[in-house]
Amino acid sequence: MSKQKRFLxxxxxxxxxxxxxxxxxxxxPLPLLNPATREPLTAEDLSHIFANECAKQELDTExxxxxxxxxxxxxxxxxxxxxxxxxxxxxxxxxxxxxIYFKNESVNPLGSHKLxxxxxxxxxxxxEGVKNVTTxxxxxxxxxxLSYAAKSFGLExxxxxxxxxxxxxxxxxxxxxxxxxxxxxxxxxxxxxxxDIITADPNHPGSLGTAISEAVELATTTPxxxxxxxxxxxxxxxxxxxxxxxxxxxxxxxxxxxDMIIACFGGGSNFGGLAFPFMRHQLKGEGKKIDFIAAxxxxxxxxxxxxxxxxxxxxxxxxxxxxxxxxxHEFKPANIHAGGLRYHGAGTIVSQLLKDGYLRGVDIPQxxxxxxxxxxxxxEGIIPAPxxxxxxxxxxxxxxxCKETGEEKVILFNxxxxxxxDMTAYDSFLNGDLV
Numbered sequence: 001m002s003k004q005k006r007f008l009x010x011x012x013x014x015x016x017x018x019x020x021x022x023x024x025x026x027x028x029p030l031p032l033l034n035p036a037t038r039e040p041l042t043a044e045d046l047s048h049i050f051a052n053e054c055a056k057q058e059l060d061t062e063x064x065x066x067x068x069x070x071x072x073x074x075x076x077x078x079x080x081x082x083x084x085x086x087x088x089x090x091x092x093x094x095x096x097x098x099x100i101y102f103k104n105e106s107v108n109p110l111g112s113h114k115l116x117x118x119x120x121x122x123x124x125x126x127x128e129g130v131k132n133v134t135t136x137x138x139x140x141x142x143x144x145x146l147s148y149a150a151k152s153f154g155l156e157x158x159x160x161x162x163x164x165x166x167x168x169x170x171x172x173x174x175x176x177x178x179x180x181x182x183x184x185x186x187x188x189x190x191x192x193x194x195x196d197i198i199t200a201d202p203n204h205p206g207s208l209g210t211a212i213s214e215a216v217e218l219a220t221t222t223p224x225x226x227x228x229x230x231x232x233x234x235x236x237x238x239x240x241x242x243x244x245x246x247x248x249x250x251x252x253x254x255x256x257x258x259d260m261i262i263a264c265f266g267g268g269s270n271f272g273g274l275a276f277p278f279m280r281h282q283l284k285g286e287g288k289k290i291d292f293i294a295a296x297x298x299x300x301x302x303x304x305x306x307x308x309x310x311x312x313x314x315x316x317x318x319x320x321x322x323x324x325x326x327x328x329h330e331f332k333p334a335n336i337h338a339g340g341l342r343y344h345g346a347g348t349i350v351s352q353l354l355k356d357g358y359l360r361g362v363d364i365p366q367x368x369x370x371x372x373x374x375x376x377x378x379x380e381g382i383i384p385a386p387x388x389x390x391x392x393x394x395x396x397x398x399x400x401x402c403k404e405t406g407e408e409k410v411i412l413f414n415x416x417x418x419x420x421x422d423m424t425a426y427d428s429f430l431n432g433d434l435v
Contacts, residue, residue: 004086004253004254005085005086005088006083006084006085006086007083007084007085007250007253007254008081008083008084008250009081009246009249009250011077013081013249014073014076014077014080014081014242014246015068015241015242015245015246016067016068016073017065017066017067017068018065018066018068018238018239018241018242019064019065019238019241019244019245019276019277019280020057020060020063020064020065020066020238020241021064021237021241021272021276021279021280021283021349022060022061022234022349023060023061023062023063023064024064024280024283024284025061025283025349025352025353026283026356027352027355027356028061028352029234029323029348029349029351029352030310030323030348030352031323032046032058032059032320032321032322032323032348033310033320033321034320034321035312035317035320035321038321041059041320042059043055043056043058043059045320046058046059046320048220049216049219049220049226049227050226050227050228050235051121051124051125051127051128051130051226051228052124052128053124053127053128054121054124054228054235055235057234057235057238058233058234058235059234064280066238068120068242069120069123071123072119072120072123075119075152076116076119076242078109079107079108079109079115080242080246081246081250082103082104082105082107082108082243082246083103083104083107084101084102084103084104084246084247084250084251084253084254085101085102085103085104085380086099086100086101086254087100087101087102087376087379087380089379089380090375090376090379090380090399091399092379093375093378093379094396094399094400094403095403096399096400096402096403097402097403097406097407097408097409098398098399098402098403098407098408098409098410098411099256099408099409099410099411100395100399100411100413101251101254101256101258101410101411101412101413102412102413102414102415103243103246103247103250103274103412103413103414103415104382104415105243105270105414105415105416105417106382106384106385106388106415106416106417106418108145109148110141110144110145110148110175111141111144111385111417111418111420111421112141112142112144112145112385112416112417112418113240113243113269113270113273113414113416113417114141114142114144114145114146114230114269114417115145115148115149116239116240116242116243116273117145117230117235117236117239117240117269118142118145118146118148118149118150118228118230119149120239121133121146121149121228121239122146122149122150122152122153122155122228123153125153125155125226125228126153126154126155129224130155130224130225130226131155131156131224131225132155132156132157132158132222132224132225132226133146133150133155133156133157133158133225133226133227133228134157134158134159134160134215134218134219134222134225134226134227134228135157135158135159135160135215135227135228135229135230136159136160136161136162136186136208136211136212136214136215136229137159137160137161137162137165137172137176137211137230138161138162138165138208138211138266138339138340138341138342138343139165139168139169139172139337139338139339139340139385139386139387139422140161140165140166140169140172140173140175140176140339140421141172141230141340141385141387141417142229142230142231142340143159143161143172143173143176143181143183144172144175144176144179145230146159146181146228146230147159147175147176147177147178147179147180147181148179150179150180150181151179151180151181156180156182157176157179157180157181157182158181158182158184158215158218159173159176159181159182159183159184159215160184160185160186160188160211160214160215160218161173161176161183161184161185161186161211162185162186162205162206162207162208162210162211162339162342163185163186163187163204163205163206164205164206164335164339165206165339165342166183166185166206168335168337168339168424168425169339169421169422169424171421172421175421184214185206186206186210186211186214187204187206187210187214188214190214191213191214191217191218192217193210193213193214193217193314193315193316193318194210194213194214196316197210197213197315197316204332205332205335207315207331207332207333207342207343207344208266208267208342208343208344209312209313209314209315209329209330209331209343209344210314210315210316212229212313212314212315212318212319213314213315213316213317213318215227215229216314216318216319217316217318220318230267230269231266231267231268231269231340231343231347232267232268232269232313232322232343232345232346232347233347234347234348234349236267236269237268237269237272237273237276237347237349239273240269240270240272240273240274241272241273241276241277242273243270243273243274243414244273244274244275244276244277244278245277247274247277247278247412248277248278251412256410257287257288257410258278258290258410258411258412259288259290259291259409259410259411260290260291260292260293260398260409260410260411260412261274261275261278261290261291261292261293261412261413262293262294262295262391262394262395262398262411262412262413262414263275263293263294263295263391263413263414263416264294264295264296264338264340264341264387264388264389264390264391264414264416265294265295265296265303265341265346265350265361265390266296266338266340266341266342266343266387267343267345267346267347268294268346268347268349268350269347270414270416271294271350271414272347272349272350273414274412274414275292275359276349278290278292279292279353279358279359282358283358291360292358292359292360293359293360293361293362293394293398294350294354294359294360294361294362295361295362295364295390295391295393295394296341296361296362296363296364296390297333297336297338297341297342297363297364297365297366297369297390298363298364298365298366299333299334299336299366300327300331300333300334300336300341300342300343300344301327301361301363302324302325302326302327302343302344302345302346303325303346303350303354303360303361304361304362304363305327305363306324306325306326306327306345306346307325307326307327308323308324308325308326308351308355309323309324309326310322310323310324311324311326311328311329311344311345312329313329313345314329315329315330317329322345322348323348323351323352324345324346324347324348324351325345325346325351325354325355326344326345326346327344327345328344329344329345331344336366336386337366337386337422337425337428337434338366338369338385338386338387338389338390339386339387340385340387341387341390362394362397364389364390364393364394366434366435367429367434367435368393369386369389369390369392369393370386370389370425370426370429370434371393372389372392372393372395372396373386373388373389373392373393373419373426374426374429375392375396376389376392382415382418383418383419383420383422383423383426384415384417384418384419385416385417385418385419385422386419386422386425387416387417388414388415388416388417388419389419391413391414391415391416392413392415394413395411395413398411399411
């Protein structure tokens with residue numbers, strides 16, 4: 001086995017196609033439904049909200065491989081591949097026989113994996129003549145990535161950021177504005193949905209559900225405007241599959257193959273991006289069995305305590321009905337610092353795969369997540385985003401089990417983003433003020 005620490009691909013080794021797991025699923029996700037008629041939605045229906053090509057990708061259950069447009073490939077090549085890293089120092093600190101690897105998406109220009117989908121979504125909008133894009137964001141990684149991508153394609157961008165996250169992470173909204181985006185705290189008085197939410201609860205801290213409602217309303221009432229989003233939907237996981245496709249090749253360079261794949265879980269974009277390319281072999285009955293683990297916050301446990309049913313993706317009920325594990329679209333999550341994980345439901349693909357037993361969820365308390373992030377920072381020299389801390393905590397749990405059993409398992413997790421703009425959260429933790 002190689003003793004290297006970092007593994008990178010050459011430009012000619014980068015994926016030229018995205019992987020669409022829907023094509024290989026034995027049980028396809030149930031259809032999205034029109035809430036008024038309860039009839040399955042078509043790509044034409046979805047294109048009133050999303051870019052036409054994204055709407056087609058959302059419902060594509062036939063094509064396992066979808067070509068990445070040349071312009072998107074060119075922009076990917078500016079920062080991809082991202083490193084696969086062997087966490088030797090973390091292993092040593094834990095005294096574990098486990099081999100721990102992480103895919104370091106924090107080196108992307110905007111500090112997280114989100115740019116992988118922001119670029120193609122803005123590209124497709126530009127191709128069909130759209131002039132404005134709008135979205136929601138929690139902690140702000142997605143909002144920052146979309147703001148940059150929109151500006152690079154000459155699009156105007158409006159972001160609704162969850163109000164509590166905006167207060168916790170003020171510099172993320174500054175980043176969005178630096179790239180020319182308009183940023184509004186959600187819920188706001190600028191939309192009908194926001195006004196209704198504030199009227200019902202004047203002190204509502206906001207959630208991804210409230211921000212989605214406002215962004216969708218803006219998109220459907222503004223000419224030449226499309227809604228974009230950074231997680232939950234199938235086309236987002238499709239774009240993120242570049243993470244796992246690279247990781248497969250890089251694990252081969254390392255001379256190993258994962259026994260476990262772990263990622264934090266909000267709506268499913270970075271989990272699916274890393275896991276789905278590996279999971280395709282399981283769906284086909286090929287290769288070594290992998291334990292796929294989605295690490296969610298204990299305060300928002302849709303995978304472990306949610307109910308599988310049709311539900312809205314937003315608080316106001318503007319979205320289609322999605323078949324998913326959900327805590328209910330009116331669920332108000334606690335004000336944890338992992339703003340990207342404060343979402344009431346799981347994406348339809350992950351929900352079906354969980355239902356079929358291909359993955360499992362674990363709940364991580366906030367203090368345990370920051371303990372794990374601190375250990376990772378002190379050993380590997382990277383301060384992780386609060387969201388990524390959940391994946392690190394789940395990895396540490398499994399590595400400690402290996403120490404107890406003496407098993408030399410290979411664990412791969414996704415470091416979905418850095419925490420350099422989340423230092424107020426670390427300050428609270430270090431000062432003993434975090435609960």
